[in-house]
Amino acid sequence: MTNVVLLLSFVVTLSHIPILFADSLQDYREQGIVDWFNPKVTVQIKNSMDGGEHITFHCKSMDKNLGTHTLGPGQFFEWKFRPSIFGAATRFFCNIRWRRYSVDFDAWVSSSESSPCKMCLWDVTKDLIIGPDRYVHWK
Structure with a gap:
């Protein structure tokens, strides 16, 4: 019992x-x-220019072209993806143009030396482009 x-x-x-x-x-x-196991990453590019300035940018990876976009003040563009866990590293690179300036930079790169962000915010200002743990000057 x-x-x-x-x-x-x-x-x-x-x-x-x-x-x-x-x-x-x-x-x-x-x-x-x-x-x-492999969460999505979000990358966001925001136009933080004052004075009504517009920016144009083009971002892509080796296998995905995000196209060319124009953002007005305060607007942003974002995309989500899963980083590659097999083989080649995942890399998204961008070109941003404003007036006569243009700059190329890596918006997201997987690397064994660092742990890339899961929510990567890039603020585009008149002085520089501010990203996670680094910044890029206009050329």
């Missing part, structure tokens, strides 16, 4: 575990194992 009571208690306890952890597991269920 004791074994039956213990077995029933064990079964009832096991049946409540999914209920107890349902909220915390919901995020994992919605994201899936790929998001947990």
Whole structure:
């Protein structure tokens, strides 16, 4: 009789575990194992110019061309991607133009020496382009 009571208690306890952890597991269920193992990266370029200035930029990687875009003051453009986990490194590079100035820079590069950002914000100002942990001067 004791074994039956213990077995029933064990079964009832096991049946409540999914209920107890349902909220915390919901995020994992919605994201899936790929998001947990290799989450998406977001890169955003924002026009932080004052005085009504527009900027034009073109960003691409080796296998994805994001096209040419023009942003007015306060506007931004962003894209999301999963970095490559096999083989070649993932790299997005951009060219930004404003008036007679133009600058090329790496917006995101995977590297074994550093841990790249997961939310990478680039602010374009009249003085320079400010990104995560670095800045780029106009040329």
